[in-house]
Amino acid sequence: MNKKLPSACLAVVLGTGTGYVLDAFAQVKPDTLVKQRQASMILQSKYFYGGLRPMAQGKRPYDAAVASRNIAFLESLSKMAWDSFTPDTKDEKSRALPAVWEQPAKFKEAGDRFQSEVTKLVAVSKSGDEAAIKAQILAVDKTCSACHDDFRSK
Amino acid sequence: MNKKLPSACLAVVLGTGTGYVLDAFAQVKPDTLVKQRQASMILQSKYFYGGLRPMAQGKRPYDAAVASRNIAFLESLSKMAWDSFTPDTKDEKSRALPAVWEQPAKFKEAGDRFQSEVTKLVAVSKSGDEAAIKAQILAVDKTCSACHDDFRSK
Numbered sequence: 001m002n003k004k005l006p007s008a009c010l011a012v013v014l015g016t017g018t019g020y021v022l023d024a025f026a027q028v029k030p031d032t033l034v035k036q037r038q039a040s041m042i043l044q045s046k047y048f049y050g051g052l053r054p055m056a057q058g059k060r061p062y063d064a065a066v067a068s069r070n071i072a073f074l075e076s077l078s079k080m081a082w083d084s085f086t087p088d089t090k091d092e093k094s095r096a097l098p099a100v101w102e103q104p105a106k107f108k109e110a111g112d113r114f115q116s117e118v119t120k121l122v123a124v125s126k127s128g129d130e131a132a133i134k135a136q137i138l139a140v141d142k143t144c145s146a147c148h149d150d151f152r153s154k
Numbered sequence: 155m156n157k158k159l160p161s162a163c164l165a166v167v168l169g170t171g172t173g174y175v176l177d178a179f180a181q182v183k184p185d186t187l188v189k190q191r192q193a194s195m196i197l198q199s200k201y202f203y204g205g206l207r208p209m210a211q212g213k214r215p216y217d218a219a220v221a222s223r224n225i226a227f228l229e230s231l232s233k234m235a236w237d238s239f240t241p242d243t244k245d246e247k248s249r250a251l252p253a254v255w256e257q258p259a260k261f262k263e264a265g266d267r268f269q270s271e272v273t274k275l276v277a278v279s280k281s282g283d284e285a286a287i288k289a290q291i292l293a294v295d296k297t298c299s300a301c302h303d304d305f306r307s308k
Contacts, residue, residue: 028204036200039193043234046190050182076230080197 030089037084038094040077047073048137048144056137062130071125071133074140078118082111095153107151114143184243191238192248194231201227202291202298210291216284225279225287228294232272236265249307261305268297 028036047070054060055067090101100107117140124136182190201224208214209221244255254261271294278290 035196039196042189042193043197046234073230073234076227080227
C-alpha cells in the first residue's frame with residue numbers, strides 16, 4: 001500500500017458492496033467507465049507484459065532503470081481499474097465476463113491478490129536484488145492470469 | 155521529479171530526437187502506440203478533469219484524500235504518453251495534429267511544461283495547503299489546454 005495515501009487507497013480498495021466505490025459526485029457514464037478500466041489495462045500491459053515480464057522471463061535484457069520506472073507506474077496503475085467495474089457497466093461491450101458481477105467477492109479477492117503482489121514487488125524493487133525482483137514479477141504475472149482466466153473472455 | 159527514479163524519468167522525459175524514446179526492444183505497432191497514449195489521456199482525464207479540476211474550481215466539495223490520491227496517480231500518468239508519439243504513428247487515426255511531428259521541439263516544450271507543473275503540484279500536495287493545491291491544479295490545467303489547443307484537433 002502506498003505509504004503516502006493509506007486512507008484514500010483503503011477507500012478505493014475496500015469500498016463497499018462489491019468492494020469498489022466511485023468518488024462521490026462522479027456520475028460517470030457506463031461506456032466511459034468501460035473505457036477508463038480498459039485504459040488502465042492497456043497501460044498495465046504496456047509496462048508489465050511489454051516490459052517487466054519479458055525481462056523477468058529472460059526474453060529481454062534486464063534494465064534496472066526501466067524496471068524501477070515500470071514498477072512505480074504499475075503501483076499506480078494497479079489501483080485504477082477497480083472502481084470502474086460498476087454494475088451499470090455489465091451490459092456494455094467489453095471482455096469482462098458476467099462473473100465479475102455474479103461473483104463480486106471472488107472478483108474482489110482476485111483484484112486484491114494482484115494488488116498485494118504488486119505491493120510486494122514495489123518493496124522488493126527497492127532492494128535492487130535483480131533475482132528477487134524477477135521472481136516477484138512472475139508472482140504478479142500469475143495473479144494477472146488468474147483474474148483473466150476467471151473474469152475475462154478469451 | 156519522482157525522487158525514487160531520477161535516471162529513469164530523465165531518460166523518458168529527455169530522450170533523444172523528438173525528445174521521446176521507447177524502451178529498447180519494444181517494437182510496438184503504431185496502432186498499439188496510439189491506444190497506449192490515448193489510454194494515458196483517458197486516465198488523466200478521469201483523475202484530473204473528473205476529480206481535481208472540479209474540486210479546484212469549487213464545482214465539487216474538496217476531498218483531501220481523493221485529491222492526494224489523484225495527484226499521486228497523475229504524477230505517474232503524466233509521464234506515460236510521450237514515448238508513444240513516435241513518427242510512425244502520424245498516419246494513424248487519432249486527434250493528434252500534424253504539428254506534433256512538424257514542430258517536435260514545441261511539442262516537447264508543451265509536454266515538459268505540463269510535467270513541470272505536475273511536479274510542482276506533487277510538491278504542493280504534500281504541504282496539505284488546500285488553497286495552494288487548488289491554485290496549482292489550475293496551473294496544471296492551463297498546460298493541458300495549451301497543449302491541446304496546439305496539438306490536438308477539436
